[in-house]
Amino acid sequence: MTGRFRRLAETDRPAIRLTVDGAPIDALEGDTLMVAMLTAGDALRDSEFGAGAFEGHAGDGRRAGFCLMAACQDCWVWTAAGDRVRACSTMAQDGMAISTHQPEASWAAVT
Amino acid sequence: MGGSDMSGHRVIIIGAGPAGTRAAQTLVRAGLRPIVIDEGRRSGGQIYRRQPDNFTRPYSALYGTEAERARDVHATFDALIPHIDYRADTLVWNVADGHVWASCEGQTQAIPYDALIVCSGATDRLAPVPGWQAAGCYSLGGAQIALKAQGVAVGHRVLFLGTGPLLYLVASQYAKAGADVAAVLDTSALGLRLRAAGKLAAQPDLLWQGLRLTLDLKRRGIPVLTGIRPVEIHGHPHSGVAGITVARGGRTWRFDGDAVAMGWHLRPETQVADLARVPFAFDAATRQWLPVVDDDGRAGNAVYLAGDGARILGARCAEVTGELAAMAALADLGHVADADRRRALLAQKGDYVRFASGLAQAFPWPADMVAQVGDDTIVCRCESVTAATLRASVGAAHAQEANRAKAFSRVGMGRCQGRYCGNAAAEIIAAARAAPIESAGRLRGQAPVKPIPVALRRTDV
Numbered sequence: 001m002t003g004r005f006r007r008l009a010e011t012d013r014p015a016i017r018l019t020v021d022g023a024p025i026d027a028l029e030g031d032t033l034m035v036a037m038l039t040a041g042d043a044l045r046d047s048e049f050g051a052g053a054f055e056g057h058a059g060d061g062r063r064a065g066f067c068l069m070a071a072c073q074d075c076w077v078w079t080a081a082g083d084r085v086r087a088c089s090t091m092a093q094d095g096m097a098i099s100t101h102q103p104e105a106s107w108a109a110v111t
Numbered sequence: 112m113g114g115s116d117m118s119g120h121r122v123i124i125i126g127a128g129p130a131g132t133r134a135a136q137t138l139v140r141a142g143l144r145p146i147v148i149d150e151g152r153r154s155g156g157q158i159y160r161r162q163p164d165n166f167t168r169p170y171s172a173l174y175g176t177e178a179e180r181a182r183d184v185h186a187t188f189d190a191l192i193p194h195i196d197y198r199a200d201t202l203v204w205n206v207a208d209g210h211v212w213a214s215c216e217g218q219t220q221a222i223p224y225d226a227l228i229v230c231s232g233a234t235d236r237l238a239p240v241p242g243w244q245a246a247g248c249y250s251l252g253g254a255q256i257a258l259k260a261q262g263v264a265v266g267h268r269v270l271f272l273g274t275g276p277l278l279y280l281v282a283s284q285y286a287k288a289g290a291d292v293a294a295v296l297d298t299s300a301l302g303l304r305l306r307a308a309g310k311l312a313a314q315p316d317l318l319w320q321g322l323r324l325t326l327d328l329k330r331r332g333i334p335v336l337t338g339i340r341p342v343e344i345h346g347h348p349h350s351g352v353a354g355i356t357v358a359r360g361g362r363t364w365r366f367d368g369d370a371v372a373m374g375w376h377l378r379p380e381t382q383v384a385d386l387a388r389v390p391f392a393f394d395a396a397t398r399q400w401l402p403v404v405d406d407d408g409r410a411g412n413a414v415y416l417a418g419d420g421a422r423i424l425g426a427r428c429a430e431v432t433g434e435l436a437a438m439a440a441l442a443d444l445g446h447v448a449d450a451d452r453r454r455a456l457l458a459q460k461g462d463y464v465r466f467a468s469g470l471a472q473a474f475p476w477p478a479d480m481v482a483q484v485g486d487d488t489i490v491c492r493c494e495s496v497t498a499a500t501l502r503a504s505v506g507a508a509h510a511q512e513a514n515r516a517k518a519f520s521r522v523g524m525g526r527c528q529g530r531y532c533g534n535a536a537a538e539i540i541a542a543a544r545a546a547p548i549e550s551a552g553r554l555r556g557q558a559p560v561k562p563i564p565v566a567l568r569r570t571d572v
Contacts (some may be wrong), residue, residue, distance in 0.1 A: 007500075
C-alpha cells in the first residue's frame with residue numbers, strides 16, 4: 001500500500017515498528033500516530049455514517065483525518081488497551097498495537 | 112499550589128500560544144504565579160507549533176519570516192516555566208461557577224479562579240465543497256502542521272483551495288519544502304485585494320510578504336487562479352481525493368491531485384468563552400457571532416480574552432492582546448497599571464485591527480457560494496449530513512436557527528461539535544428562510560467542549 005503522506009524532511013531518525021489491525025508498519029521515532037499510519041497507508045478508519053454510499057462498508061468511505069490540531073476528531077483510533085486516541089496528537093511508540101475499529105466492548109470496559 | 116499572587120489572587124490562563132505566553136509573562140513580572148493550561152504537549156500554540164525534540168530543522172526553515180518571533184515566544188515561555196504552574200497536555204472542557212474544569216490523563220480537576228484569561232486560538236473556517244468528505248481533504252492549518260511539526264506533506268500532489276493569507280503561505284511553504292503543489296485556487300477575486308490595499312498597508316511588511324508569496328508561486332510555474340468557484344472535489348470512497356474541478360465565468364479547469372488543503376481564513380475558538388458566559392454579538396464583516404470584549408480584552412465576570420480566540424487579528428497581534436488582557440486582569444485585581452505601556456499596546460493593536468479589516472475585504476468568506484451549495488453536498492463531515500437534510504429541517508421542522516436545526520438535522524452535533532460546519536450551516540439556514548444570517552444565531556458552546564473519556568477520575572475533592 002502506498003502512503004498518503006509524503007516525507008519531505010527529518011528522515012534521519014531511528015526506525016520504530018508498530019502494528020495496525022495486526023499488520024506491522026514501519027515508522028520513525030517522533031512521528032505522530034497519524035504520520036506513522038499515513039506514510040504507510042492511505043486511510044485511518046471507516047466513516048460510520050452515510051450508510052449505503054460505499055458498497056461493502058458501514059459508512060460512506062475511508063477517512064484520513066482533517067484538522068491535525070485535535071479539533072475535528074476525524075482521526076480516532078484505538079490502542080490495544082481499548083483507549084480511544086486522536087492519531088494526530090498521539091506520538092507513535094515502538095511496539096504499539098493500534099486498531100482502526102472501535103473495540104466492541106469498549107463502553108463496558110471503562111466502567 | 113499555583114495561580115496566586117501575594118494577596119492570594121488565583122489567575123488561570125488557558126492556552127500557551129503567543130497570547131498565553133505574553134499574558135503569563137506579564138503576570139509573572141507583576142509577582143503572580145499563574146496556572147497555564149495547555150492542550151499541547153509543549154508551548155507555542157498552533158502557529159508557533161514546535162517540532163519534536165529529535166527533529167533538527169532550524170527556526171528559519173520552520174517559521175520563515177516569523178522565525179525570530181517564534182524563537183522569542185518559545186524562549187520566553189521556557190524561561191517562565193519555573194515561575195508558573197504549567198499544565199501541559201491538559202484539556203479545559205468546561206467553565207462553570209468560577210471554576211475551570213481541566214482533564215489530563217484520565218483525571219479531572221475543578222480549579223477555582225479570580226481571573227481567567229482565555230487564549231484559545233483559532234481553527235480554519237471551512238466551506239462545504241462537493242466531495243470534501245473524501246480521505247485526503249485537510250484543513251489548510253492542518254496541512255501546515257503536517258509540514259511544520261512532522262516534516263511531511265499531506266499528499267504527493269497537493270491542491271490548495273480557499274482564500275486568505277494562509278492559502279498562499281502554506282502553498283509556498285509546501286513548494287519550498289519540495290512538495291508537488293498542483294494549483295492554488297482562490298475564491299476571492301484579485302480586484303478585491305487591490306481595493307483593500309489601503310487598509311492592508313497598515314502592516315507594510317505583511318502586505319509585501321503576501322505579494323512576494325504570490326510571485327514566488329507563479330515563478331515556480333504553479334497555477335494560481337483567483338475568483339474561482341469549486342465545482343467538485345473528485346475522488347473515490349476507498350482511495351480518496353483524485354482531483355478538483357473549478358470554474359470561473361463560463362470556463363472550467365480540472366487539476367489532478369491526491370490531497371486538497373482547504374480553508375477560508377480562520378475562525379475563533381469560542382466554546383470556552385461561551386461556557387464562561389461571555390456575551391456574543393454579530394460581526395457583519397466576518398458574518399459570524401463573536402465574543403464581546405472591551406479594548407483591553409475584558410469580557411466581564413473576571414473573564415478576559417486575548418489572541419485569535421477573541422478576534423482573528425493574527426499571531427503578531429496575539430502577543431499584544433495577551434499582554435493587554437493580563438494588564439487588564441492585574442488592574443482589576445488592584446495592581447497599579449502602566450498607562451504608557453497600555454497606550455502603546457492599544458496603538459499597535461489598532462494597526463492590526465485595520466489590517467484585519469483589509470484581509471476581510473480582500474479575502475471574503477464566500478457566503479453566496481455556501482448558501483447555494485447543492486443539496487447532495489455534505490455539510491457535516493462528521494456524520495455525513497447533506498445540505499438537503501439541513502434545508503429540510505428548516506422547512507419541515509421550522510428550525511429557524513442553528514441550535515434547533517442541529518437538533519433536527521444533526522448538523523453541528525457530530526464529534527467536531529460544529530467547528531467545521533457551523534459557519535456554513537448558518538448561511539444555509541438563513542438562505543433557506545430568506546432571512547438575514549444573524550437571525551440563524553450561533554451554535555451554543557456545550558460542555559465538554561471536546562469529547563472526553565467516559566471515566567474521568569475527579570482529583571480536586
